[in-house]
Amino acid sequence: MKCSTLKSTLTAVFCLSVLSLAALPEIRVNTKNNVAISSTSANRQGAGNCVTTNTFIHKYAPMSLTLTDPNESANNISVAGFADSIRMRGNSTAVSSISKKPYRIKFSEHKSMFGTKKHKSWALLANWYDPTFALNAVAFELGKRMGLPGTPNNFFVDLYLNGSYRGIYQVTDIVQVNKGRVEVDEKDGWLAEFDYHCPSDADEVDFLTTYPTSQPSTAYNWTVQLHTFIKSPETNYQFVKDQINELTATMFNKPGFPENGYRELVDLESYAKYIMVELFMDNFDFICKADTNGLASNFAHKDKGKKIVAGPLWDLDLTAGVDDKKNFPKHFQYFNYPIKPKHPYYKRFFDDPVFLAKWKKTWDKHISDFKDMTKFMDSIATHLEGSVEKNFALQKGGGSYYTPEAPATKQAYKDGVGKLKTWWNSRIDFFQQEMNKMNIDISKDIVELSSSSDNGSSSSVNESSSSIEYISSSSEETDITPILAGNAIVLENLPRNTKIEVYNLHGKRVSFPVQTKGVYIIKTAHGTQRMVVK
Numbered sequence: 119m120k121c122s123t124l125k126s127t128l129t130a131v132f133c134l135s136v137l138s139l140a141a142l143p144e145i146r147v148n149t150k151n152n153v154a155i156s157s158t159s160a161n162r163q164g165a166g167n168c169v170t171t172n173t174f175i176h177k178y179a180p181m182s183l184t185l186t187d188p189n190e191s192a193n194n195i196s197v198a199g200f201a202d203s204i205r206m207r208g209n210s211t212a213v214s215s216i217s218k219k220p221y222r223i224k225f226s227e228h229k230s231m232f233g234t235k236k237h238k239s240w241a242l243l244a245n246w247y248d249p250t251f252a253l254n255a256v257a258f259e260l261g262k263r264m265g266l267p268g269t270p271n272n273f274f275v276d277l278y279l280n281g282s283y284r285g286i287y288q289v290t291d292i293v294q295v296n297k298g299r300v301e302v303d304e305k306d307g308w309l310a311e312f313d314y315h316c317p318s319d320a321d322e323v324d325f326l327t328t329y330p331t332s333q334p335s336t337a338y339n340w341t342v343q344l345h346t347f348i349k350s351p352e353t354n355y356q357f358v359k360d361q362i363n364e365l366t367a368t369m370f371n372k373p374g375f376p377e378n379g380y381r382e383l384v385d386l387e388s389y390a391k392y393i394m395v396e397l398f399m400d401n402f403d404f405i406c407k408a409d410t411n412g413l414a415s416n417f418a419h420k421d422k423g424k425k426i427v428a429g430p431l432w433d434l435d436l437t438a439g440v441d442d443k444k445n446f447p448k449h450f451q452y453f454n455y456p457i458k459p460k461h462p463y464y465k466r467f468f469d470d471p472v473f474l475a476k477w478k479k480t481w482d483k484h485i486s487d488f489k490d491m492t493k494f495m496d497s498i499a500t501h502l503e504g505s506v507e508k509n510f511a512l513q514k515g516g517g518s519y520y521t522p523e524a525p526a527t528k529q530a531y532k533d534g535v536g537k538l539k540t541w542w543n544s545r546i547d548f549f550q551q552e553m554n555k556m557n558i559d560i561s562k563d564i565v566e567l568s569s570s571s572d573n574g575s576s577s578s579v580n581e582s583s584s585s586i587e588y589i590s591s592s593s594e595e596t597d598i599t600p601i602l603a604g605n606a607i608v609l610e611n612l613p614r615n616t617k618i619e620v621y622n623l624h625g626k627r628v629s630f631p632v633q634t635k636g637v638y639i640i641k642t643a644h645g646t647q648r649m650v651v652k
Contacts, residue, residue, distance in 0.1 A: 139418045140309060142286070142505050143232075145185040145242070147223070148277040150200040155221065155279075166590065178203040185221040185231075185275070193232050201226040207241065216575045218244045218285050218513060222292070231289055235298030242277060245537060246513075247406040247447045248435040249534045250496045251286060256491050257395060257434040258290075264480075268293070268300040268419065268430035274498075276505055285509040293417060293432050295350040300430060302350075306422035308358040309349040312463075315414030323348040323355060328363045329370040330462050342462055358539065362418075365426060369466050376470035382636060383565070384423040386467070390476040391484075392428035393464055398488065398549055400455050402436035402447075404464075413461055438541050449535050453544040457552045474556070475563035479555055480490045488546055494538045499535040506531040564637050618642050 129605040149155065156177060180200035187193035207222040221242040228236035245251050254272065261269030268416050270291035277287040295309050302308065317324055327344040346362060347356045361383075368380040396416075403414035415433035421427045441451040459465050467473045510524040510531070525531040621627050621639040628638070 129414075130493075141188055142274055142502070143185060143189070143193065144274045144278065144287070145275045145287070146184045146281075147204055148182050148184075148280055149204065152280045153179050155204060155206055172315045178205040183223065184649055187232070195229060195231075197225065197229075210514050218246050220246075221287075224320050227286070232271075234271045234291070237291070237296060237299070241290045241292055241293045242275075242513065243290055244285065245288060245435050247440075249449070249510075249531070250495070250499070250538050251288070252495045252500055252535065253399070253435050253437050254288060254290075254433075257399060257437075259494055260395050260484075260487060260491065260626060261391075261429070263432045264395070266388065266391050266395075266429045266431060270299075270430060270432070274502060276432060283508060283512070285512055286505050293430050295419075297318065300350075300419050302419055302421040305351060305354075306357075306362070307416065307420055308351065308355070309419045310345045310358060310362060311349055312413045312416040312418070313347060313348040314345050314414060317347070321352075325359055327366045329366040331370075333470070344463055349417075361426070366463065372463070375466075376472065381470075381472065383426060385427045386473050386476050387480070388472075389428040389467055390473065390480045393459065393467065394477065394484075395431060396434075397457050397459060398545060399434055399437040400432050400439055400453075400545070402408065402440045402442065403433060403453065407458060413463075417564075438538060448464065449542045453541050454548045458548055469620060471562040472564045474558045478553065478556070478558040478560050479563065481549070485546070485550070488542075488549075488554055490547050492542055495535055495539055495542070499532055503528050504529065505609070536591045585635055 131576070156179075181202050181204045182200055183197050183202060183204075185195040202223065202225045204221055204223045205500065209218050221244075221266065223240050225238045225240075228238055230236045230242055243254060245254060245541055245592055248254070251274070255274075258269055258272050269503065271288040275287050277284045279586060293311075294300060295304055295307070297304055297333050300309050306470065324345060324347050327346060330342055344362070344366065346359075351358075365380065365383045368378060368383060369375060372378045372380075417430055417432060418428055436447055437449045438449045439455070440447050440449055441455055445451065458468055467476075473564070495595050506525065506528055513524040525534055619627060619641045621641070622636070629644075
């Protein structure tokens, strides 16, 4: 049976349960002449925008590769010769003292992994910091359940390199603009990363956003402004800088926030979901706990003619109670870290009552998904138990640099997953308590009207009154239900001959279809029923 995370969540969990009865799929990589995969430490200033001049230059090595899946032969891959290539990836996990490195593989032709869309580039995550192997997988599962676009597919394998076992690895999509990944226009859309590291490629474009301008207690202004990498497009990218700077300038410099037009630039619902996963999981690279720690591996993207969207989620292995000042990078040190970000960019959203309403609604809608993750963790533990002992045998004493705990037995590994589950449940209780303390008014939510009506009904315009009469298929009087679909409002359960009038925020009735995106008052009337939606 083919197991793909593109399938439904229930199917994914069921697949893990079935796969647990057999060995993990194996990936065997052989480099040409058994050459070692190496990286060069470099001194690169990155236009003065990054925290340090030290970075890594990762070099590709020619490879051949076979993927053998004992559970589904259709997933098998065999590429002979050395037309394909592999290199190291990452920043802190690429240092020489870490024995288990993450990799990036690049095929010469597009290939599918485990039934997903075909691509050339894939990541092999080592999860060095995570003794449960579950944290990235849980984040990606939440992203998919919550509907965050571009959330990577991921699969566990045993990796062999030049005949030597290297441990349990996680095959994932690369965060890139491509079909089935981040789907934006390759010319007029963009993908950007907020990260304090220096560029690892001399051709990478990085810049600091214009705002905010206030300085933190540290000497580095990247803890306030966004150190931004433009991932796509690779040329003619000035418009990307302009649009990101427009957003931060509107959020921090333009008077009247949050009623100053910033909501027309950013998809608040995606940010509510993205920030929630990052904060709930207590991501070290998002929280900015240390005085000298900025954002890392935070993404945003924008398609042509649309708003800026948060994500995709990436790099959440340093989560679940990692203390930056004690026993780093040991997990589960606490569960009650505040549920409000420190970085000014993300913190600013919490000054907007409309965002807060979406934030509360997101939690109420998806708390069941968060609760379901403990079962998902169990399925991962069972899925991996046949390989954990030989994996951690390689990691014991695997380096002095941030050496994590290495469970010696299957039971020790399961005990570690049990600690994660305990932390997770405590975090849910704490998150709910803190959410209640915020006293959020969900009526402040605003439904923004798109320039088109697509509710499956025909409409006619009364030119004298500028009201719209929707002819619904329903013949009975029912409650009129407003829901949000993308950037458009959809009114469900419309009785026949419901009248809808649209007004701007100054109380002036506007004609339909609305020509300008923005915030509007929608009044509906049918018989004695009346409803107003902002």
